[in-house]
Amino acid sequence: MPLGQITLPVTFGTTANYRTEFIKFEVANFYSSYHAIFGCPDLAKFMDVPHYLYLLFKMPGPKGILSFRGDLKHSYDCDIEAVHAAKAQLDLEVQEIGSMTQKMKQDDLESPAKKTLSLSTTLDASTKKIVLDEADTSKTAVIGSQLSSE
Incomplete structure (x- = not known):
């Protein structure tokens, strides 16, 4: 989860040919080899052409193409x-x-399938037993007796 967002001015290029854009960054608390990751909205904003294989990033500047090599x-x-x-x-x-x-205790480490279930099916006035499958009447459930038929 991001800790928040911050908008910073980012300048690309040299003093002879540069471009500044305001970029919104998500601030995250995790270790990464990247200090910033530009997503599709930022790349579209720059109208850039990234070439990941050559670590090359090109974008239009006021006096020609700005090229950045990694x-x-x-x-x-x-x-x-x-x-x-x-x-x-x-x-x-x-x-x-x-x-x-x-x-942990050894009993807590056993798989649930190995444990035998002992369910109490005592009925009182507030519960009733219903049949779940008409073809197999042994499949039943206990529900509240005050429930509507819906």
Whole structure:
């Protein structure tokens, strides 16, 4: 869940050829290799042409095309760092589940299918038994006797 939103001015380009747009960012509390992710509305606002394979981003500017190149090595390092962080988090969660499992009683760990159900079907004035399947009258349920036929 996002913590909130913030609108910031973002400037692309150099002093000779630049473009500034106000972009609304969702603020999230999670670890990622990305500092900001531009979605389809932002990309349409820039009228850009992204080329993800080459880490290239082009958009029109006031004095020609603005081109931005990413650093493949840096992107790869960030992805590796994110994978290691996710694995570390998963390892912590597995350890926590393991310690919680050890604290539980053995009866709580049994699957529900192995336990026998003992249902009390005592009827009193406020309940009545109804047949669920006319073909098999052994299939019944207990409901409140004050319910309407609807």
